[in-house]
Amino acid sequence: MILIVGGAGYIGSHLVKELVKREEVIVLDNLSTGHLEAVDKEALFVKGSLGDADILDSIFTRFPIKAVMHFAANSLVGESVVNPQKYYINNVASTLSLLSIMLKHNVNKFIFSSTAAVYGIPGEDLINESTATNPITPYGKSKLMMEQILADYSRAYDLHYVILRYFNAAGACETAEIGESHQPETHLIPIVLQHLLGMNERITIFGDNYNTTDGTCIRDYIHVSDLVDAHLLALDSLLNEKNKSATYNVGNGIGFSVKEVIETSEAITGRTANLVIEDRREGDPACLVASSEKIMKELGWQPRKNLEHILESAWRWHRNQNY
Numbered sequence: 001m002i003l004i005v006g007g008a009g010y011i012g013s014h015l016v017k018e019l020v021k022r023e024e025v026i027v028l029d030n031l032s033t034g035h036l037e038a039v040d041k042e043a044l045f046v047k048g049s050l051g052d053a054d055i056l057d058s059i060f061t062r063f064p065i066k067a068v069m070h071f072a073a074n075s076l077v078g079e080s081v082v083n084p085q086k087y088y089i090n091n092v093a094s095t096l097s098l099l100s101i102m103l104k105h106n107v108n109k110f111i112f113s114s115t116a117a118v119y120g121i122p123g124e125d126l127i128n129e130s131t132a133t134n135p136i137t138p139y140g141k142s143k144l145m146m147e148q149i150l151a152d153y154s155r156a157y158d159l160h161y162v163i164l165r166y167f168n169a170a171g172a173c174e175t176a177e178i179g180e181s182h183q184p185e186t187h188l189i190p191i192v193l194q195h196l197l198g199m200n201e202r203i204t205i206f207g208d209n210y211n212t213t214d215g216t217c218i219r220d221y222i223h224v225s226d227l228v229d230a231h232l233l234a235l236d237s238l239l240n241e242k243n244k245s246a247t248y249n250v251g252n253g254i255g256f257s258v259k260e261v262i263e264t265s266e267a268i269t270g271r272t273a274n275l276v277i278e279d280r281r282e283g284d285p286a287c288l289v290a291s292s293e294k295i296m297k298e299l300g301w302q303p304r305k306n307l308e309h310i311l312e313s314a315w316r317w318h319r320n321q322n323y
């Protein structure tokens with residue numbers, strides 16, 4: 001049985017939907033940002049917090065957990081700057097509590113959701129895993145702290161991990177049953193598509209004076225199902241291979257500016273957006289694009305979806321929502 005912490009959230013629920021086809025799955029989630037209806041019915045669901053040692057202890061006592069995938073976190077770059085306490089408590093302190101219970105129960109395989117935000121403002125155009133980490137926000141720092149703690153734990157204890165540094169997750173599952181749903185929504189792609197469906201009068205572009213091709217920020221958007229594939233391969237490698245701990249970037253390797261995302265969305269939906277340019281958002285680096293060569297080479301991962309696929313799948317899902 002595999003424990004998925006944060007499995008009711010956007011990326012976690014997509015992973016659970018696939019994983020139930022090959023493993024028994026138990027989800028722990030406090031539903032702070034996730035949705036119970038997004039959790040596949042084949043999975044066992046426990047409502048609770050990853051900082052609650054009693055709940056975790058009872059899960060590890062009652063179920064034969066082989067590995068843990070940890071998606072639960074607070075993950076808004078801007079919010080972390082104004083409320084760092086929330087980020088260090090949930091993303092670091094509560095995660096340490098989860099690791100303690102795992103060690104107590106001799107569960108030693110861990111897959112951790114990290115982020116491109118650990119690189120801060122990178123000095124190079126294409127970021128690989130050796131690019132210096134220098135996070136500029138409490139969110140990015142909280143994730144890097146956990147990465148460093150995992151490295152120390154695995155040196156000292158019998159603990160093996162795969163850290164996946166996702167770039168910008170986007171898109172929805174092919175059947176449009178689940179998708180990205182946050183309240184409030186802060187991510188670019190859902191905001192753009194919701195606007196094109198009639199929500200909110202305009203889209204705000206946070207800064208058009210960056211040192212990029214059109215002045216707006218460039219990001220590497222990766223389809224959520226490609227992220228799911230990366231997790232399944234990481235799990236296989238921990239369960240079946242040599243228990244080698246590793247850290248991988250997971251991105252498409254192609255950057256799109258905010259304006260390009262909006263233009264492509266307009267082309268796909270046949271609708272026109274109202275735009276307004278405002279000041280830069282605090283904590284936003286100009287450009288984040290991944291080299292994912294390492295996970296391709298070591299785990300055989302390959303991204304299958306480009307920006308059009310991402311936007312088409314997200315559009316199918318958003319059109320089914322009652323906005």
Ligand SMILES: NC(=O)c1ccc[n+]([C@@H]2O[C@H](COP(=O)([O-])OP(=O)(O)OC[C@H]3O[C@@H](n4cnc5c(N)ncnc54)[C@H](O)[C@@H]3O)[C@@H](O)[C@H]2O)c1
Pocket residue numbers: 005006007008009010011012028029030031032033034035048049050051070071072073074075090094113114115116165166167168169170
């Ligand atoms: N969305 C992205 O673009 C992106 C990019 C890089 C990294 N990540 C990381 O991936 C992970 C998943 O992101 P997401 O976009 O699916 O976020 P999400 O907010 O949709 O999902 C997080 C889930 O964790 C749950 N949760 C939060 N704190 C909890 C706690 N203390 N106890 C139990 N459950 C708790 C929430 O209820 C939610 O269901 C996060 O760790 C995030 O930092 C996301």
Ligand SMILES: O=c1ccn([C@@H]2O[C@H](COP(=O)(O)OP(=O)(O)O[C@H]3O[C@H](CO)[C@@H](O)[C@H](O)[C@H]3O)[C@@H](O)[C@H]2O)c(=O)[nH]1
Pocket residue numbers: 075076077115116117166167168169186187188189191203204205206207217218219258281284288
């Ligand atoms: O209304 C909006 C929303 C976003 N943006 C811009 O769009 C880009 C993407 O922003 P967003 O979708 O909020 O994602 P990021 O801030 O890049 O962060 C995401 O991607 C990171 C990895 O790169 C993860 O660590 C974070 O958890 C995840 O929120 C940024 O330049 C934003 O300034 C706008 O211009 N207007």
